[in-house]
Amino acid sequence: MEDLPHMAIQFDVTTGIFSLETNGSTYQMQADRHGCLLHLYYGAPINGPADYLLTFYDRGFSGNPYDAGTDRTYSLDALPQEFPVWGTGDYRSTCLTVKRPDGSCGCDLRYKSHSIRSGKYDLPGLPAVYDTAEQCTSQTLEIELEDICGGLSVTLLYGVFPELDVITRSAVVKNTGTGNIFLEAVQSACLDFVGGEYDLIQFYGRHAMERNYQRSPILHGAMVIGSRRGTSSHQYNPFVIASERGANEDHGDCYGMSFVYSGNFTCTAERDQYDQTRLTIGLSGGQFSWPLAPGECFTAPEVILSYSGRGLAALSHNYHRTLRRHVCRGKYRDIPRPVLINNWEATYFDFTGDKILEIARRASGLGVEMLVLDDGWFGKRDNDSKGLGDWQVNEEKLGGPLSNLVETINGLGMKFGIWTEPEMVSEDSDLYRAHPDWAFALPGRKPVRSRHQLVLDFSRPEVVDHIYGQLCRVLDSANIEYLKWDMNRSICDVWSAAGDGYGCGAILHRYVLGLYGFLERLNRRYPDLLIEGCSGGGGRFDAGMLYYAPQIWCSDNTDAVDRLFIQYGTSFGYPVSAVGSHVSAVPNHQTGRITPMKTRGVAAMAGSFGYELDLSKITEEETACVRRQIADFHKFWPLIHDGDYYRLSGPSRPDCQRAVAAWEFVAQDRSEVLVNLVSLECHGNPPDLYVKLKGLEQAALYQDESSGSLYPGGALMTAGLPIPRPTVEYESWQIHLRRA
Template sequence: MPDDPWLLRTEHTTYAVALAGDGRWAELTAWGPHGAETGPSPLDWSRRTHFITPADAAPAEYIPYGLRPFTGADLVAQRPGEERGVWWRFTGAAQDGDRTLRLVFADDTLGLTAALHYEAVPGTDVILRWTELTCTGDTALRLERFDSAAVNIPVSGGARLTYLTGQWSQEFRRTQLDLTRGRFEMASTQGVPGHAYAPWLAVQDLASPAEGATPTYGVALEWSGNWHLTTDAEPGGAVRVRAGRVPHEGAVRLAPGATLTTPRLACAFSPDGLDGLARVWHRYERVLTGERMDRPRKVLYNSWEATGFDVDAATQLELAGIAAEMGAELFVVDDGWFPGRDDDTGGLGDWTPEPASFPDGFDHFIGEVRALGMDFGLWVEPEAISPRSALYAAHPEWVYRIDGRPATLVRNQLLLDLGREDVQDFVLATFDRLLGDHDISYLKWDMNRPPTERGRPGGGPVEEQDLDAAHVAGYLRVLDHLRTRHPHVTVEGCAGGGARIEHATLARTDVVWPSDNTAPLDRLAIQYGYLHAHAPHTMSSWVTDSPGVFDPRPRSLGFRFVNSMAGVLGIGADIRTWPPERRAEAAGWIARYKEIRDVVHHGEVRLLNTPADATCGIQYDEPGGARVVVTAWNTGRLDGAPLVPGRPARLRLRGLEPTARYVDTASGVAYSGAHLVHSGLPFAWTERYDAELVVLTEE
């Protein structure tokens, strides 16, 4: 192994890579805080190779089947009709300081080169990894597996895996598994990341505590389609994570001269446990958002839960007037605004306003909303098409289909083949027309069904189509067009709730919708998991009527507002039914949110306890400022210690200056930082007082 590995440095961490195996592969030698690269590699398993090859035991960064036949390869390639396998050699490296690295390997016999790419993202502790595969011979190659990267985790006693699981309406539930030996895999073949698993994983050493000063490693795949993430606790004790695309066709064809670029895998490290790792991801997502971070996320009212498909101008304006009085800044008309949309059986694809719903004209209606002091937005589902629509009558060939096989309706709709350029052009023209002809400043992009009969008759041999990648490319092309052609428009991403939330989407949208479930206690658990992986400024959350349709357990209006204020505040209730005192209370919460949303969206987040605890909360530290914002909830029973006189529940804060003085801006009570960290912030919960927003100012 060379004495001088290649080093990549982030703000606080070092990632060290060296050649090994006589130059046949690259290995990770260190990953951790600055200085971790000095000393023998903690990942060297070179002597533990009984009955396997040295490559199978190596902490290889990326290695093909052929060199690594037993314990899991990252690349499986072959010439059609020949044996699988790649036996490559190192051909060169290029490095730009300690920020980027490119390592190239080639198999001249097969006709393949692989370029391993690394990029340290400035201002973060994230390293991006991806691979470029090029067919250099005169014969096409068949790629059965082509992962983005493999990540070796320096653990000593097995791995504690933390990941996000669920189903529709139960997304982002934090789940943990101890893996001492064997394989754990998460995947989606639904054409989107899916509700069941997020393409995100955190890994800790089982020998360390789960929280506190615990080295914690994380990966997240930037891909909007089919994916897998596989963790192997290998013989000898090594833990290795592989992640990448899953081709719909089972394999893809790489033509002579063509290059396939894999999705990027973001790799993160924190010495401060899962909570610290969450802050690393939050900083990275603020970098992805870029200059759009400077735009406040406006308080939204969405009319779906109030009116459903029954959209007419008079009712919508009644709702808009009430929402404006309460302080909403944005009014969004959801499903039902276009022709044939009296229910979910028609209309999708015919994206023009229904004249009967807006008798004075759509622009007049928008003008009335804007006259109330609010921006205007619309719901769209551009990938969907109804069989009874005019679009389907004109272009039945635009849907995914397999000749001679029946089509499956999901939600009474089919799915457009967005990988087709003509379909992309139709969607682009639709958006340009809507946003060019009307004063619309917000779009909610929904996607409510996965592809089923995923075929494209006449599109050529199956392995040449790569339908999943084509759909993702079309989706991203449309989002990129929205960003460049209509930069003033705020874009919300949604896929039946949280089925398409990953870094490619987050880089191109302003907010996302984590779940269709807004029931207060369910939503608290969903958001708790979400914030482990994603930043508050991306998390749209609504106050809806309680009890909810998913979870009948009642909670106060304050609980629902504080819940939604933990991210980007919205309201989705039928506010026509709210009495004046409830509307006044809502107006007060909205005004308080506007005062602190910059801290919520830009601040350093600390997750305090869990929704399984009787009291939990989120702490937001103002960057470079003096404010600490705490959102807190009571989720447990109201008997026992919290009701004993003088014994309020307490929520211990973290990361405060012990000798500093912090004053509650509402009550005027002062605390030392040591008191807030050691004893905690007190809350005297009652049946009606079950949540609070506290703003502390450092003096």
């Protein structure tokens, strides 16, 4: 038996079985007698081998490897596998398709060797889960597979974090031959289930209504979601869950796959002819073709796997802890982020330096800690049809150098931040006039416009370097402590004028690598800079971006009621600390809905908090409400940031008749809880409603901080807490309980 301390990774040389152990799961695979790496088991901890689950029958139209000889019961068309590839007789969705120099496709990978070591592998140029030297409990398993005909090897990477209950996966493909090959599809991870009935939970949407919860049974055939837009997209999120039929928030087996990548992706859920279920996720096959010269390697982006046998809430907690502490980085990973005011919905493009100072003075007096200057501060940017790419301060508009404005705002006791969109260019810009070939466009054709802008070719280092230089000059010119990085269109017309011969199949991945390289340089040069990711809101809300930006603008939709649903879906795979959320004006600019100031604050407090409205136009009552909200956010920040998040109601939870949205934050030691409630329906003579709390100490008493009432923890979880009757539409409540 080969293992490391704490037995997180074990290898039995007799059986060829690898066992990966976390506190709440066991993951097993086997290098079998033919050298094929078969998947055995993933689920609740077990003590012993699970190879008994493999079955062998002579199945019609399921082929057999040549080296199986006369054994017609051995078929990779039916056996569960770790990294299935095209060309072995497996006709299900596979992880790797290779085109050879002679035009043929396929490979046959067999086990060659492995190594086990302390610590977590890293992925040069790509975001990945990390461990720290102080907390290092992770371990790495590398398994090298080799094509039986030579010319190709694949190293499978596994990172095991026992306390987090996560296992990370990646793969490195190497051309060991003498001719060029093309990778036509690379999926980073596969989960095979030999039995059972599963649902696929995924999060679909559109601009301004992202990450809607959808649960569908995995039936015969393939369910495919993904993005072809150049970003992870508003339409489908690269986080999915396979749950056993009947699993809910508190019970049942649930398996998560989070793709740590911000570009095109594909996820396939398939139930095969023998009622087995396969789930794969990785780079989009339809728009991917990667040339690999002799000796070159290709590294697949990482996937974070997690298993919960205690339902969806526990699975979410695994991801929240992992992303919060082992994906997000930098100064603002753990400390409170400043409450900010963004001028966008207050002014749009129509502002001057004096108007910005007026907003800052009003906000400062209410306790707001940062002003963010949104679109329109640069070039000739007076509307959204020009100026992108010209990242020079418009001093005429601001009434002087940016440093003067920033110094005045700093003098008010406030920090300062700016909005940028570095990946884009306007045709009406000095940059485009000088370098039209830097924008994506097909040869001889006019490009597809979106929001009057084109996309810069970030697959070209000279383009990245130029924009990086411009942006650094702005950041160096003043005390700028926050940067909003936006990206406001999908990518089309994928062609690089650089003419390097890689073709469109490699450009989009090179684009994402260029983006990551840019962001990594910013993080290293400005370690105290708070970067917020954005792509028209939540169009690039993924674990990859969180590696560079610890928060992401959740949605361009700031309507408090719509945000409840958007934030509900987001919570399954991402922590509240990653959510950028603001209080905006009413009637809301996106929906026209009117909600109370308090309710807008309760909704926005399920994220990094701020305001996006003209504070000079609010009433005295609302002004007092703003002061209370800021004080409450600071008071509750440790609980909101580090507490366990529970969904108490929502689109999948009809126990409150969908009349209320409810969620809570519970301290790790269960000493306090913050219950959040928003009324969604208002009727005459309504029935009484109760919301059942979660995560409390069964035998403890909890005291309401406001009323002084005492409640038994067991009763709060079993019978629930009565919800006050709403007196106005969309009324809200926050109830803070402490263990007595």
